[in-house]
Amino acid sequence: MSNELISGVVSQQDWSLYRKGEADQERHKQKLNKVLKKNLADIIADEGIIMSDGKKVVKVPVRSLDQYKFVLDPNSRKSAGTGKGDSKKGDIIYQKGKGTQGKGKGPGAGEEAGDEYYEAEITIEELQALLFEDLGLPYLDPTKKPEFVVEKIRFDKVRKTGLMNNLDKRRTILNTIKRNALAGNPGVKPIKPEDLRFKTWSKKLVPKSNAVILAMMDVSGSMGNYEKYIARSFFFWMSRFLRTKYTNVEIVFIAHHTEAKVVTEEQFFHRGESGGTMCSSAYTLALDLVAKYYSPQDYNIYAFHFSDGDNWGYDNPKAISELKKLCEVCNAVGYGEIVSEWSGNYTTLFKLYQEELVKRIGNFNQVIIKDKSDVYGALHAFFRPSWDTDAEFVNAPPVALSVIEERPVAISINYLSKPALPVGAIEPYPTGIAEHCLREPDFDARVAKGEFRLISEFLGSFTDLPIQVYEDREGIEIKRYKTLYRR
Amino acid sequence: MFAKVHEQNRMKIDEMKELILKKAEELGLDFFPTIFEIVPANVLYTFGAYAMPTRYSHWSFGRDFFRMKTMYDYGMGKIYELVINSNPCYAFLMEDNTVTQNMLIIAHVLAHNDFFKNNCRFKETRRDMVEAMALAANKITEYEKKYGKDRVEELIDAASSIAYHIDPYGKTLPAKKKKEKVKETPYDDLWNLEIRKQVVKVEPTFKAKKIPETPEFDILRFVINHNRSLEPWQKDVLTIIRDEMFYFWPQIETKLMNEGWATYWHLHILRELELDTAQTIDYAAMHAGVVTPSPYKINPYYVGWKIFEDIRERWDNPTEEEIAKGREPGKGLEKIFEVRANETDASFIRNYLTEKLVEDLDLYIYEKTDKLPEPENPRPWYKQEKEREWWIVEEKKWEKIRDALAGSYATHGIPLISVEDANYRGQFGTGILLKHHHEGSPLHEVYCSNTLAYVSMLWNCEPVYLHTIAKDDDMEVTVSYDPQEHKVSWDVRGD
Numbered sequence: 012m013s014n015e016l017i018s019g020v021v022s023q024q025d026w027s028l029y030r031k032g033e034a035d036q037e038r039h040k041q042k043l044n045k046v047l048k049k050n051l052a053d054i055i056a057d058e059g060i061i062m063s064d065g066k067k068v069v070k071v072p073v074r075s076l077d078q079y080k081f082v083l084d085p086n087s088r089k090s091a092g093t094g095k096g097d098s099k100k101g102d103i104i105y106q107k108g109k110g111t112q113g114k115g116k117g118p119g120a121g122e123e124a125g126d127e128y129y130e131a132e133i134t135i136e137e138l139q140a141l142l143f144e145d146l147g148l149p150y151l152d153p154t155k156k157p158e159f160v161v162e163k164i165r166f167d168k169v170r171k172t173g174l175m176n177n178l179d180k181r182r183t184i185l186n187t188i189k190r191n192a193l194a195g196n197p198g199v200k201p202i203k204p205e206d207l208r209f210k211t212w213s214k215k216l217v218p219k220s221n222a223v224i225l226a227m228m229d230v231s232g233s234m235g236n237y238e239k240y241i242a243r244s245f246f247f248w249m250s251r252f253l254r255t256k257y258t259n260v261e262i263v264f265i266a267h268h269t270e271a272k273v274v275t276e277e278q279f280f281h282r283g284e285s286g287g288t289m290c291s292s293a294y295t296l297a298l299d300l301v302a303k304y305y306s307p308q309d310y311n312i313y314a315f316h317f318s319d320g321d322n323w324g325y326d327n328p329k330a331i332s333e334l335k336k337l338c339e340v341c342n343a344v345g346y347g348e349i350v351s352e353w354s355g356n357y358t359t360l361f362k363l364y365q366e367e368l369v370k371r372i373g374n375f376n377q378v379i380i381k382d383k384s385d386v387y388g389a390l391h392a393f394f395r396p397s398w399d400t401d402a403e404f405v406n407a408p409p410v411a412l413s414v415i416e417e418r419p420v421a422i423s424i425n426y427l428s429k430p431a432l433p434v435g436a437i438e439p440y441p442t443g444i445a446e447h448c449l450r451e452p453d454f455d456a457r458v459a460k461g462e463f464r465l466i467s468e469f470l471g472s473f474t475d476l477p478i479q480v481y482e483d484r485e486g487i488e489i490k491r492y493k494t495l496y497r498r
Numbered sequence: 499m500f501a502k503v504h505e506q507n508r509m510k511i512d513e514m515k516e517l518i519l520k521k522a523e524e525l526g527l528d529f530f531p532t533i534f535e536i537v538p539a540n541v542l543y544t545f546g547a548y549a550m551p552t553r554y555s556h557w558s559f560g561r562d563f564f565r566m567k568t569m570y571d572y573g574m575g576k577i578y579e580l581v582i583n584s585n586p587c588y589a590f591l592m593e594d595n596t597v598t599q600n601m602l603i604i605a606h607v608l609a610h611n612d613f614f615k616n617n618c619r620f621k622e623t624r625r626d627m628v629e630a631m632a633l634a635a636n637k638i639t640e641y642e643k644k645y646g647k648d649r650v651e652e653l654i655d656a657a658s659s660i661a662y663h664i665d666p667y668g669k670t671l672p673a674k675k676k677k678e679k680v681k682e683t684p685y686d687d688l689w690n691l692e693i694r695k696q697v698v699k700v701e702p703t704f705k706a707k708k709i710p711e712t713p714e715f716d717i718l719r720f721v722i723n724h725n726r727s728l729e730p731w732q733k734d735v736l737t738i739i740r741d742e743m744f745y746f747w748p749q750i751e752t753k754l755m756n757e758g759w760a761t762y763w764h765l766h767i768l769r770e771l772e773l774d775t776a777q778t779i780d781y782a783a784m785h786a787g788v789v790t791p792s793p794y795k796i797n798p799y800y801v802g803w804k805i806f807e808d809i810r811e812r813w814d815n816p817t818e819e820e821i822a823k824g825r826e827p828g829k830g831l832e833k834i835f836e837v838r839a840n841e842t843d844a845s846f847i848r849n850y851l852t853e854k855l856v857e858d859l860d861l862y863i864y865e866k867t868d869k870l871p872e873p874e875n876p877r878p879w880y881k882q883e884k885e886r887e888w889w890i891v892e893e894k895k896w897e898k899i900r901d902a903l904a905g906s907y908a909t910h911g912i913p914l915i916s917v918e919d920a921n922y923r924g925q926f927g928t929g930i931l932l933k934h935h936h937e938g939s940p941l942h943e944v945y946c947s948n949t950l951a952y953v954s955m956l957w958n959c960e961p962v963y964l965h966t967i968a969k970d971d972d973m974e975v976t977v978s979y980d981p982q983e984h985k986v987s988w989d990v991r992g993d
Contacts, residue, residue: 018519018523018529018531018532019515019516019519019531019532019533019534020531020532020533020534021508021511021512021515021534021536022533022534022535022536023508023535023536023537024535026537026538026541027538029540029541029544031544031548031555032540032541032543032544032547032548032559032560032563032564032567033540033560033563034555034560035555035556035557035559035560035563036560036561036563036564037560038555038556038557038560039557039558039560039561039564040560041557042557077945077948078558078655078658078659079659079945079948079949079951079952080658080659080660080661080662080945080949081659081660081662081663081912081913081915081934081941081945081946081949082911082912082913082941082942082945083911083913083939083940083941083942084939084940084941084942084943084969085942086866087939087940087969088911088939089863089864089865089892089893089902090794090795090863090864090865090866091795091796091861091862091863091864091899091902091903091906092792092793092794092795092796092861092862092864093791093792093793093796093797093800093801093859093860093861093862094793094860094861094862094891095793095860096860097860098860098862098891098894099891099894100862100891100892100893100894101890101891102862102890102891103888103889103890103891104793104794104864104889104890104891105793105794105888105889106887106888106889
């Protein structure tokens with residue numbers, strides 16, 4: 012130990028401008044954005060965003076960038092730990108998954124080896140910018156939208172003076188009748204000058220940049236929550252995109268099965284219906300709305316229809332003809348077919364549309380969506396810059412998208428069915444009331460041992476016989492039925 | 499006003515430091531002169547992420563900085579200090595620490611300092627690494643300006659992926675030279691009837707040398723020496739990365755001991771100082787927080803400290819048997835100083851983790867499984883739901899625990915990989931062959947595949963092959979990376 016040198020010094024310099032960590036963090040963020048872009052397909056359909064209901068900042072679970080190196084597989088490695096003093100072989104120190112409550116406090120942050128996730132906070136605007144950049148769309152700053160305003164003449168006022176040409180005959184006559192009745196002189200004559208009413212106009216500044224989305228969805232029995240979620244994801248991004256182009260974007264929700272109805276957004280996405288499917292009903296209603304409220308001169312109309320393609324056969328020709336009419340008044344019309352894994356390839360409807368519409372009409376396009384990540388592809392297919400009002404449109408083939416992602420299937424234990432007996436066998440149970448616990452040998456004994464616990468008992472709604480619900484140690488329910496046998 | 503507060507704080511810490519330094523010297527600690535720098539939180543976390551204050555810039559440090567800082571901001575974990583192996587020794591204290599916390603930390607830091615100075619593994623490390631890294635960082639910045647940040651970053655990414663595979667203690671055997679028979683006289687061969695009976699083989703004078711002649715365990719060194727098409731700046735960057743790893747290697751090897759040593763001394767030094775009640779409670783609370791045992795991993799502060807206490811106890815008060823064999827009582831202090839100088843984690847555990855310690859600490863080995871153990875699972879045909887995992891205590895026999903722990907501290911979870919052949923003919927063409935020396939644990943497959951891509955990048959984008967044993971079925975496989983298609987294939991080895 013040298014004595015001449017100072018053995019210890021305390022110092023405190025000015026570190027206020029030190030930004031080394033932040034600078035490299037920026038770099039990491041840039042690289043992360045690149046990764047985000049690659050995985051946009053998965054991110055944009057993430058529930059956190061679609062269901063965000065207007066929240067500005069959304070958390071997206073993103074793996075931080077990995078530094079790959081040779082490592083041993085963490086799952087095959089055994090680890091060591093220190094217990095509370097009485098641990099023995101076979102003790103469960105932690106349980107992951109369902110029912111972890113009460114089975115030991117989980118490892119804290121940083122204690123678990125393996126995958127590192129952190130939630131990247133990304134605003135919807137940032138995500139939108141990434142997405143549109145990726146789709147090759149111009150991203151217009153919403154605060155800088157040019158206001159295209161046009162003076163329009165609307166006859167929506169009534170005055171007592173005006174041009175004879177603009178006489179509102181109905182109101183005038185009504186006023187005459189009123190006045191005459193009050194004077195005790197029923198009848199239409201005489202018409203006095205004070206009865207006259209005239210239609211007159213006011214000048215309205217109508218923003219030229221108006222768009223309306225006619226969102227049509229099949230709500231027949233075959234469209235479940237998952238399908239509705241896909242549709243919602245698509246409409247979410249579609250409306251955001253159109254909002255960058257147009258000042259006013261309205262969405263009209265049309266739900267249909269065999270009949271079509273305008274519904275609220277809530278009903279559109281949440282209400283279930285059932286029944287058959289007649290797509291033409293939706294198109295007819297859409298055309299109706301266009302005629303009544305959304306004149307193509309004032310509005311840029313985008314119509315979109317989601318269905319599972321299971322249309323009633325005899326409705327197909329009408330659907331096609333209505334769609335053709337719709338294509339004439341809209342900027343663009345699209346059809347999205349949401350398929351699940353058990354249906355075959357393109358439905359008849361899809362093929363028909365392909366023949367009649369895609370190949371012949373410029374502004375119609377259709378896609379198939381099999382899972383969440385296909386939403387991205389659907390957006391891509393529809394919003395390439397060429398799919399627009401004035402530009403030349405290139406007929407695109409239908410985009411059949413990615414392979415079905417394996418959705419986890421919930422395992423349910425169902426002890427309802429009786430085992431099949433070979434033909435001619437004598438039924439082992441006597442007539443009368445029999446009990447089935449065939450899948451569980453020695454059920455009663457095991458209940459006595461404590462393996463299963465009775466949690467409820469009620470009467471079946473059809474048979475009025477008691478049904479008992481047991482629960483085993485992992486929380487799996489077993490129902491025990493008594494069945495009536497008749498000979 | 500802030501300056502004044504800081505000024506007061508600093509003066510208090512200065513006083514403390516004098517007290518503690520004196521006490522530490524009294525108790526026998528031997529350390530380099532120390533500079534205690536008080537820094538704000540973000541600076542400390544930066545140093546924590548980079549491991550050194552003067553290291554080069556890289557996105558991975560940015561990521562770690564962000565992660566650590568976030569955890570600090572959310573109250574999930576705190577770094578109190580950082581100490582560097584150097585002479586003079588630099589230690590960084592967090593601005594927000596209280597005075598008592600700083601006292602504990604200063605004592606802790608001095609013990610680390612003593613460990614760095616005296617442990618055998620650190621004898622060859624550079625004590626001027628802070629300055630050396632500053633120079634290296636400057637060089638890298640120059641290269642970034644000259645050759646582009648992306649290129650340099652890519653190279654650093656690739657080098658970092660294999661950086662842990664260095665060979666500090668010479669596992670690589672030197673190539674054996676063929677011994678030639680020394681003829682003593684010109685007529686010896688006539689007398690040696692054996693030789694005359696031998697058939698004279700004509701050996702070709704030119705034989706392609708196998709590169710490397712013996713398996714090379716230092717992959718970076720191999721790449722630097724044998725890849726002719728690396729530009730000088732690239733070799734420089736690889737050398738920088740390799741030198742850094744050499745510097746950090748002893749710290750990786752002695753983590754448990756080092757923390758245990760520092761914990762032991764922060765406790766014992768502070769016990770000797772006269773603290774008032776409030777201070778005692780403060781420091782006891784902090785100490786307790788630091789040594790909290792964890793059921794899921796070995797807390798080095800806890801286990802290391804307990805082992806040192808045990809050694810002190812056993813050498814201070816040896817049993818009669820031990821006295822009979824020559825051990826004098828009261829040598830506990832001497833013994834722990836000796837231990838800190840001569841052992842590494844693996845030998846520390848192997849030699850000093852006793853049955854009693856295993857019991858007292860209630861150590862166990864556990865495994866993570868997605869199947870409940872047999873006796874408890876009445877329905878083995880029932881497929882468990884996904885996402886369920888159980889962590890179950892698997893081993894309680896103390897010798898097995900000791901051996902397993904010593905083994906894991908010997909390898910640090912770094913798989914043993916060597917370069918076997920630089921001209922191996924594989925399914926995608928001639929490339930470099932690596933071998934994973936399987937020690938009971940398989941490789942992480944996704945990471946392995948991606949690392950092969952990096953190795954290929956460092957080896958002129960040639961195919962890369964790796965011999966290993968697969969996870970699921972224990973079969974010998976060759977993992978082949980095709981740089982053209984950027985894909986990896988795992989094939990069972992026929993031979």
